[in-house]
Amino acid sequence: xxxxxVLFAHGARDARWKAPFEAVAERARAAxxxxxxxxxxxxxxxxxxxxxxxxLVAAGCRHIHVVPLFLxxxxxxxxxxxxxxxxLRVQHAGTLVELHPAVGEAPAVIDAMAAFAVRTLQ
Amino acid sequence: xxxxxVLFAHGARDARWKAPFEAVAERARAAxxxxxxxxxxxxxxxxxxxxxxxxLVAAGCRHIHVVPLFLxxxxxxxxxxxxxxxxLRVQHAGTLVELHPAVGEAPAVIDAMAAFAVRTLQ
Numbered sequence: 617x618x619x620x621x622v623l624f625a626h627g628a629r630d631a632r633w634k635a636p637f638e639a640v641a642e643r644a645r646a647a648x649x650x651x652x653x654x655x656x657x658x659x660x661x662x663x664x665x666x667x668x669x670x671x672l673v674a675a676g677c678r679h680i681h682v683v684p685l686f687l688x689x690x691x692x693x694x695x696x697x698x699x700x701x702x703x704l705r706v707q708h709a710g711t712l713v714e715l716h717p718a719v720g721e722a723p724a725v726i727d728a729m730a731a732f733a734v735r736t737l738q
Numbered sequence: 739x740x741x742x743x744v745l746f747a748h749g750a751r752d753a754r755w756k757a758p759f760e761a762v763a764e765r766a767r768a769a770x771x772x773x774x775x776x777x778x779x780x781x782x783x784x785x786x787x788x789x790x791x792x793x794l795v796a797a798g799c800r801h802i803h804v805v806p807l808f809l810x811x812x813x814x815x816x817x818x819x820x821x822x823x824x825x826l827r828v829q830h831a832g833t834l835v836e837l838h839p840a841v842g843e844a845p846a847v848i849d850a851m852a853a854f855a856v857r858t859l860q
Contacts, residue, residue, distance in 0.1 A: 619859050628812035636809050636842035643852035651859050683855040685809060687758050690750035714858075720758035722854040728846040730765035733805040736838045737741050737773050 620652045620677030622668050624697060625685040627657035634661060637685055652677055658692055665697075669704050669713065679712045687720035742774045742799035744790050746819060747807040749779035756783060759807055774799055780814055787819075791826050791835065801834045809842035809851075 621644060625637045637655055645653045652675050656668035663671070665682070672680050682701065684693045698715065705713050719725050743766060747759045759777055767775045774797050778790035785793070787804070794802050804823065806815045820837065827835050841847050 621855060621859060623855060625810070628810055630812035630816065632816075633810035633812035635811075636848055639848045640851045640855065643848065644855050647852060647856045648859055679860075681855075681858045683858055685851060685855075687807060687809065688747070688750055688755035689757075690752035690755035694752065694754075716855075716858045719851045719854050722850060724850040725847060725854060726758055726761045727765065728844060728850045729807060729841045730762045730769060732841050732844040732847060733743060733745060733762065733766050733803075733807075733838075734769045736803045736805055736836075737743060737770055738801075 617678045618652070618676045619650075620654065620669075620672035620675070620680040621648065622654050622656050622665060622672070622680060622682045623685050624656050624658070624665055624682055625661075626692065627660035629660055640685060658696065665700050666704060666707075669708065669711075673708050673711050678710065679714070681714050681716060683716045684718040686718040687725075689718045689720065693718050739800045740774070740798045741772070742776065742791075742794035742797070742802040743770065744776050744778050744787060744794070744802060744804045745807050746778050746780070746787055746804055747783075748814065749781045749783035751782055762807060780818065787822050788826060788829075791830065791833075795830050795833055800832065801836070803836050803838060805838045806840040808840040809847075811840045811842065815840050 641655050654668040656665040776790040778787040
């Protein structure tokens, strides 16, 4: 089954804010060339997650993985995102939409942040 | 000179949001036992950065490194944080307060997020 990956980020007014998220998407595309990879934003940037998921369904994806590019899991990840996905599951019956933990839960991400911070010390 | 490290995060209403940031602070403390490490928050959680920096100065730190635990660099990192640090430099003359890039600029952090996302694909 063709798989899609939605990298879900918060969004911001400053266009430069998006750069690290675009870099993650590029690396994911390079690592998983058989999957369709899309960024989606909660607010202030496009596409929103409804547009990204609709695009993946139109591209033939029947299993869509959603990974929040959030460090902390608060209201956006625990409440807003599940509600958005519930609506999309109704709209796209026949497509499995699977929500995964936020990247801030990944020990390798925690380690990389700590290593970066410690390297600033002289 | 005794060094301090402030890990600056956004803050949220949900107390569970803080867990990954506390994990980063723990790992930084383990990796740099000679430095003083503090978390600080822009809003909704304590301490704020004025309290964290004041605490480090009181502990004898004369070189304080500030690392934003933000993925994207938008208004909070590019505008709000520099203004806060300008005020703290006036208040704590004699202490070097150095702002570093956000963790989202670190290639190892980008790589770790991409690897985590790709591993969700089956």
